[in-house]
Amino acid sequence: MEARLSSTVLQDQNQQFLGTGGRSEENRGQGFRPAFMDSDNLAIYASCFADGRPAPFHLIDGLPEHLIASRLASGRVAEVKASVISGFVRNDRFYSRDEAAQYISSKLH
Template sequence: MSTVMGPLSLQRENREFRNTGGRSEENRPLGFRPAFKDVASGTVYDSRFADGRPAPFHLLDGLPEDVVVQREPGGRVRRVKESIVSGFVLDGRFYTREEAAREVAAIAA
């Protein structure tokens, strides 16, 4: 991976995937849940608030310490490992944003 994920990269991804089905707002009604995958280990993490509650959008603050690279002075996650990608879980399967967008388009067709 060439980009370390942080809040700004999540904002960029949300702009890039607007109106494609690759954003939480667009695929949540179909049952997709925001998640992250460590492509190095294969581990999938549901997106969570720092206190552990499920988050309805991609939020880095609930990721475990072993994937966090840097925190802000107030404790918010600033960067995570390069092997972390954002995506969604549906029926136990992880979808990248691109895969989720294709799946949403297929469902809508």
């Protein structure tokens, strides 16, 4: 079972997908925007700062309260529900990090 999403897990994913197109920095030019999907109901949530502004990278602090599994003593989000995955939205379609990387790879070759 994969770890619940946290800031640390997101950092690990960024390292894992470095150079593949599965990172915001590498796919933004193709119209991808960082997002999350709740695999329980397929609801998609744009990545946002805690104040609701769109974030240019994956950030769990702006997710709705019903997705939050735990918070730090400071009030920041520590983890989200296990059903939440990180990915991207492009043209109203959700792409997992793997799918975004495959898309970017197909455009380069």
